[in-house]
Amino acid sequence: MARRSEKQDPAQELDARKAAILDAVVTEHIDTAQPVGSSSVAASQAVGVSPATVRSEMVALEREGFLSQPHTSAGRIPTDRGYRYFVDHLRQGTLGEAQQVTVREFFNSVHGEIEDVLEQTSTLLSSLTQYTSVVVGPSHTHATIRSAQIVDLGPTRALVVAVLSDGAVEKRTLELDLEVSVIDVADASSQLNALLVGASLDQRVELPSREGAVAELIRRSTAAIFEQTPTIDGDQVFIGGSSRVADAFETVDTVRSVLGILEQELVVVSLLRDIMDKGLTVSIGSELGFESLSACAVVVAPVSIDGVPAGAVGLLGPTRMNYPEALATAQAVSEELAHRFGGEEKRRG
Amino acid sequence: MARRSEKQDPAQELDARKAAILDAVVTEHIDTAQPVGSSSVAASQAVGVSPATVRSEMVALEREGFLSQPHTSAGRIPTDRGYRYFVDHLRQGTLGEAQQVTVREFFNSVHGEIEDVLEQTSTLLSSLTQYTSVVVGPSHTHATIRSAQIVDLGPTRALVVAVLSDGAVEKRTLELDLEVSVIDVADASSQLNALLVGASLDQRVELPSREGAVAELIRRSTAAIFEQTPTIDGDQVFIGGSSRVADAFETVDTVRSVLGILEQELVVVSLLRDIMDKGLTVSIGSELGFESLSACAVVVAPVSIDGVPAGAVGLLGPTRMNYPEALATAQAVSEELAHRFGGEEKRRG
DNA sequence: CGTTGGCACTCGGTAGAATCGAGTGCCAAT
DNA sequence: ATTGGCACTCGATTCTACCGAGTGCCAACG
Incomplete structure (x- = not known):
């Protein structure tokens, strides 16, 4: 069985055409929630080959673990690994104009205690993205x-x-x-x-x-x-829009198990703390390390004060979530939060 | 159309047999979640008449608004009004031995700040009953x-x-x-x-x-x-076991809308505050006044300090919830909480 | 040799027909 | 008034047929 090692390489790069096909599948699946067939992929501008060619490439992509088939004679859906590749090769998007305005207006008008700001931020996040949000405030282990x-x-x-x-x-x-x-x-x-x-x-x-x-x-x-x-650690956790998990999944079982995790705030915090040191990050399905979250993806953006991650904002959605939007939103909001806290730090001198 | 006014009277009492039949239907439906037929009602010890008689009584009960039929040739399910009658004529049950022990042990071992006690109480309540729980702490409008x-x-x-x-x-x-x-x-x-x-x-x-x-x-x-x-009012609200709403309902739509209400803690508090003055109370479906909660029932037990309701514990489940158990649990826990707070009051006085 | 159109095949989803049976409403007998 | 009997209803289940989206394979093409 001396095959090429295309399957084993974890940091594998795909050639341009495979990448385009994978991208098309992921994009369309995120949009439609349906398995994607070769013909609609071939119709995509960036691909430019016939359905037949797409099919043979899809077989390869499936063999390599980026796509899977719900059953024979169905289209392909991305695996966690497929989403991973998609996310890793995403060009940094930018937040929509309207959302930028909303975020700015929010942070201009919000006031009061940190806890209140964080809580309202979690509401903002989930109303901007339609996903459940998690906001972890700075721990005060270093406060005097x-x-x-x-x-x-x-x-x-x-x-x-x-x-x-x-x-x-x-x-x-x-x-x-x-x-x-x-x-x-x-x-x-x-x-x-x-x-x-x-x-x-x-x-x-x-x-x-x-x-x-x-x-x-x-x-x-x-x-x-x-x-x-x-x-x-005196952590402050705020979860916003938990009802949105009911929008994200089809079955009550999935909804229950996800809510079950969200209820355990300790778990949520440690999850975010683990991820947040790596900067703006996405964790997809099995990468999260929880069986109950295998249908979820989480976008985490650390909130850094003086260059050190102190808190984090997270968005939790289905693996077929809108990653560009979620990433841009988390990033923008985390920067605003950092700016606010950083500002306070400075003021204190 | 000069009929007997059996339909109009809101405080209507049912004769013993109708009551027994209604009771049997409600009890079985709570147990099985299925429409209940005349034969299984007739099998009930307390009824003691033939299915045919039960059927004719059921027609009456349906006309009077206590039962409804999902469709012809199906059994009956209770309406909100049917549950209401059931609950109003429930004899005060008592908590199971095992649960009593759990509650006592909990309150013997729990310690720390009020907020922590209340939060853990909400967890206790939902793990005891499998329903979502709401605990509202005493407002400190009268504190100095x-x-x-x-x-x-x-x-x-x-x-x-x-x-x-x-x-x-x-x-x-x-x-x-x-x-x-x-x-x-x-x-x-x-x-x-x-x-x-x-x-x-x-x-x-x-x-x-x-x-x-x-x-x-x-x-x-x-x-x-x-x-x-x-x-x-400086209210403290703690919601426990929100993932249980996913157990209580069949469709994600219902789950979403219920979670949506739970997210608005203000709404939840005012709901409980409205109800709690009346003592140990059940509100069923439409009585709650929220479209989104029409499939829910809420059991509320006020936590009284010096005879004045200061806080409340609530249990939220489907209309076919286990009322006797929920009532007994809410009552027992609210008494323990009152005892604890009352004790503190006394100690301070 | 990579690409492509053609083609047979697979299989989930849908629609329709047949059947089953739980449960009803009605009625005549007690 | 109660009850057993009975025809009837209608959702649920099963089965079949069929459609069609989509596949895998292959021969032909540039």
């Missing part, structure tokens, strides 16, 4: 504490509040075993503040080992802030 | 401010943080036009605190009309806290 205080909430309850340099607020309720006087709380609060200001969330703080109710209060407050991380 | 401060975040940015008596923290970012010194911020912060402590969020606070940067800072901080309500 700007202020810490303990607020008395009743005889045996107190709240520890820490304000971070990025504007986030962490809070922890303390249930106290014994009653603590208001004065003790105030005392502990100011000591805690002095102790923690400037510290970052991922470092330990040296505690003076003293005795007494106040010292104990400080100890417990510090522990609460540093040890109980509410969401992993 | 326990602490207020302004934290410097950079030359032209500051953060106003207010801690409420119920343990919630409100924050607002201020973008300042001019630079304010650290000392001014500290000054404003302590004045703000003195000014706001004890105030409730729904009242206006008298501001001394003084001049200068500090007074301006205080003015803007107060405005930020009182005027910009991030979510209506």
